[in-house]
Amino acid sequence: EAQVTQNPRYLITVTGKKLTVTCSQNMNHEYMSWYRQDPGLGLRQIYYSMNVEVTDKGDVPEGYKVSRKEKRNFPLILESPSPNQTSLYFCASSRTGPAGETQYFGPGTRLLVL
């Protein structure tokens, strides 16, 4: 089954404790991205990757890192999480760059930073 998987689905952590949210897709997609979704603010892009070893900042990249060493994986790293990073996070992928292409979203990761 074609899908985007994220792990973990739920995470409670404390300020400053490094964490990684994994994202994997099995559709051989070139384009992958991370979003956060907050009430009243909608979906905002954190980082995106056009292909392996190519990553770029989205609208809200501060406090986040990503890597794209393999085509299928695009982990999101929070080196020193803070409470304002409490949010619902989505990974997405598409065949090529986003214009006109179906974005396939993962199920989401709900993060609480205390």
Add this chain to the structure above:
Amino acid sequence: TQLLEQSPQFLSIQEGENLTVYCNSSSVFSSLQWYRQEPGEGPVLLVTVVTGGEVKKLKRLTFQFGDARKDSSLHITAAQPGDTGLYLCAGAKSGNTPLVFGKGTRLSVIA
């Protein structure tokens, strides 16, 4: 700056009613998409429109892309409880520019 403005933000209607959701911008987009998101899940694509003036139908849902490719609308005929969800529009200005999402319209259809 929110490039895509959706209205209304919230909509609660009775089963069988019709409704229209709007997605407006001052910018031109090469393509515009509509997604639906249900609680606990990621958004799922409903439609992509790429030509100014284009109209697409998906059962009871009708999508229109404005002639100038700056706005779009989603019309639902005879809404059903299964239509309940968050409707998101998303636009891209060109092939590799990031997708921009509107804040969404939360629809509740009451039986």
